[in-house]
Amino acid sequence: MTGTDGTLVSLAGVSWSFDGSPAPVLQGVDLTVAPGEVVVVLGPSGCGKTTLLRIIAGLLRPECGTVRVAGHAPVPGQDSAIVFQGYRLLPWKTVAQNIGFALHALPLAEREARVAGYLDLVGLAKFAGAYPAALSGGMRQRVALARALACQPRLLLMDEPFAALDAQSRELMQMETMRLIAGAEGPAPGIVFVTHSVDEALMLADRIVLMSPRPGRIDQILPVGFPRPRWQADPRHAPEFAQLRQHLWDRLRAMVLSDPQSDFYGRG
Amino acid sequence: MIALLRLGFLAGLVLLWWIASVQVPRGLFASPLETMEAAGRMLAEDRLGAALSASLKIYATGTLLAAAAGIALGAAMGLWRPFGRTLDIFVYALAATPRVAFIPLIITLLGLGFEAKTLIIFLGAVMPVILNTYTGVLNTDRDLVEMARATGASQGRIFWHIVLPGTLPFLLTGIRLGATIGLINTVVAELYTAVTGLGGLLALYGSRFQMAEYFVVVLTLSLIGVTVTEGLRLAERRLTRWRAAETV
Ligand SMILES: Nc1ncnc2c1ncn2[C@@H]1O[C@H](COP(=O)(O)OP(=O)(O)O)[C@@H](O)[C@H]1O
Ligand SMILES: [Mg+2]
Numbered sequence: 350m351t352g353t354d355g356t357l358v359s360l361a362g363v364s365w366s367f368d369g370s371p372a373p374v375l376q377g378v379d380l381t382v383a384p385g386e387v388v389v390v391l392g393p394s395g396c397g398k399t400t401l402l403r404i405i406a407g408l409l410r411p412e413c414g415t416v417r418v419a420g421h422a423p424v425p426g427q428d429s430a431i432v433f434q435g436y437r438l439l440p441w442k443t444v445a446q447n448i449g450f451a452l453h454a455l456p457l458a459e460r461e462a463r464v465a466g467y468l469d470l471v472g473l474a475k476f477a478g479a480y481p482a483a484l485s486g487g488m489r490q491r492v493a494l495a496r497a498l499a500c501q502p503r504l505l506l507m508d509e510p511f512a513a514l515d516a517q518s519r520e521l522m523q524m525e526t527m528r529l530i531a532g533a534e535g536p537a538p539g540i541v542f543v544t545h546s547v548d549e550a551l552m553l554a555d556r557i558v559l560m561s562p563r564p565g566r567i568d569q570i571l572p573v574g575f576p577r578p579r580w581q582a583d584p585r586h587a588p589e590f591a592q593l594r595q596h597l598w599d600r601l602r603a604m605v606l607s608d609p610q611s612d613f614y615g616r617g
Numbered sequence: 618m619i620a621l622l623r624l625g626f627l628a629g630l631v632l633l634w635w636i637a638s639v640q641v642p643r644g645l646f647a648s649p650l651e652t653m654e655a656a657g658r659m660l661a662e663d664r665l666g667a668a669l670s671a672s673l674k675i676y677a678t679g680t681l682l683a684a685a686a687g688i689a690l691g692a693a694m695g696l697w698r699p700f701g702r703t704l705d706i707f708v709y710a711l712a713a714t715p716r717v718a719f720i721p722l723i724i725t726l727l728g729l730g731f732e733a734k735t736l737i738i739f740l741g742a743v744m745p746v747i748l749n750t751y752t753g754v755l756n757t758d759r760d761l762v763e764m765a766r767a768t769g770a771s772q773g774r775i776f777w778h779i780v781l782p783g784t785l786p787f788l789l790t791g792i793r794l795g796a797t798i799g800l801i802n803t804v805v806a807e808l809y810t811a812v813t814g815l816g817g818l819l820a821l822y823g824s825r826f827q828m829a830e831y832f833v834v835v836l837t838l839s840l841i842g843v844t845v846t847e848g849l850r851l852a853e854r855r856l857t858r859w860r861a862a863e864t865v
Contacts, residue, residue: 406767426769437764441782441859450778451768480859500768 357539358382363414374400376564387540389554397565398543402506429504430497436489438481445477448496467495498533505538524580547597561604647829655829672814679738680799684792687746695754712744720809729811737806742799749791753784789853796845
């Protein structure tokens with residue numbers, strides 16, 4: 350049920366701008382994601398990463414260009430699930446109700462079993478009846494992840510999911526999240542993961558899509574050849590890794606220094 | 618501990634009342650004891666009970682209608698923006714007009730009976746319900762709506778699971794404010810239209826300088842007010858328990 354050429358996501362010539370705004374947010378974006386592949390979209394803030402995710406999710410319709418997810422125009426909630434920046438849990442629903450929110454089409458018994466399974470997966474079975482206000486940031490993050498995974502999507506969209514965590518929790522959650530996704534039942538989903546962190550991109554990606562701002566465009570697409578998961582055999586000290594890291598930083602720095610709207614414009 | 622302090626404060630108030638009643642010439646003021654005795658008499662002769670039930674009937678009718686209409690109108694204004702934007706300045710204008718100004722008009726149109734009284738109460742109570750519901754709906758968290766849309770949720774599902782629960786704290790506050798104004802307007806209505814109920818007793822005992830009886834009526838009104846607002850506050854706490862969830 351992927352596209353005719355076996356891709357999960359394909360974007361061709363996608364552009365988008367806000368109503369009445371002359372400057373497009375995205376311009377001429379071409380991108381493909383294979384089933385089970387982890388594509389990390391890396392770029393400075395404001396370059397249109399969140400907008401790109403909304404388009405892939407079917408929440409926004411592009412003005413021009415085509416978007417295909419699993420072979421058809423994307424419909425929200427059909428093939429994809431999103432883990433949002435800032436969790437977006439419903440404060441008036443318990444952890445279990447939050448996870449079950451997207452599963453209302455399932456019969457009750459099946460829904461409950463599904464929720465219980467994903468609560469177990471993320472290690473929050475004890476907190477099924479707790480409200481989000483009672484949870485720590487890391488726990489809320491896991492509820493948001495469980496909610497998305499419980500839909501058993503073929504495509505998982507993640508928008509800077511760890512941006513709110515401190516550096517140490519962040520690295521632990523990256524590891525934990527990839528383990529959980531791999532541990533969930535069914536084939537591994539394709540993932541489009543948005544971040545502005547070079548190191549996060551390097552730890553997670555099969556391919557890194559580097560975006561440049563104003564208008565949002567794809568600058569480069571770089572394969573990351575180190576085997577995943579990358580925590581057992583930490584590749585961070587390999588010379589190729591350092592080279593790639595340096596290259597990404599150089600590109601990002603150049604973008605920011607030449608962007609008139611950035612705080613660092615012209616400071617090179 | 619707080620309950621004990623409050624009880625102490627109440628005792629202090631009663632003491633002050635008693636001191637005041639001793640200082641003021643007799644006939645202008647009633648002591649706590651005289652008031653108690655008056656309450657006993659009025660209950661025994663069923664004067665208080667009859668007035669109370671007459672007042673409660675119009676108060677409950679007016680306030681409940683105001684809650685229902687206010688929620689419906691406020692929600693419609695918040696959900697359907699052109700409607701809300703057209704109407705909101707008129708609602709603000711009406712809310713800023715002292716609604717007692719309408720009483721002569723209401724009497725001309727509806728007479729002095731139950732309908733007129735209920736309308737006076739309704740007009741007072743409905744404004745905070747409309748305005749708070751409207752504000753609550755406008756304050757809906759757009760990020761949560763987008764989250765729901767991303768799961769393929771329908772408009773109806775978004776309303777029931779996101780908009781309504783998010784509006785609930787605003788809406789309940791509106792009802793509490795409306796209930797307070799409704800009680801004030803109950804007395805106003807009973808004084809300005811056919812003189813009945815607790816408002817009627819106030820006028821009667823006030824004009825005859827029967828201060829002990831008069832105090833009984835005032836205390837009864839304050840008791841109704843306290844019971845209703847505390848009951849609503851309790852409902853508010855129960856319905857928005859998720860806010861107070863303690864951190865583990
Ligand atoms: N409501 C809006 N109206 C106009 N421009 C907007 C609006 N929201 C975001 N933008 C602009 O769109 C661009 C892309 O935003 P976004 O996709 O959120 O970027 P990112 O996720 O990469 O930080 C930004 O430059 C931002 O200024
Ligand atoms: Mg963003």
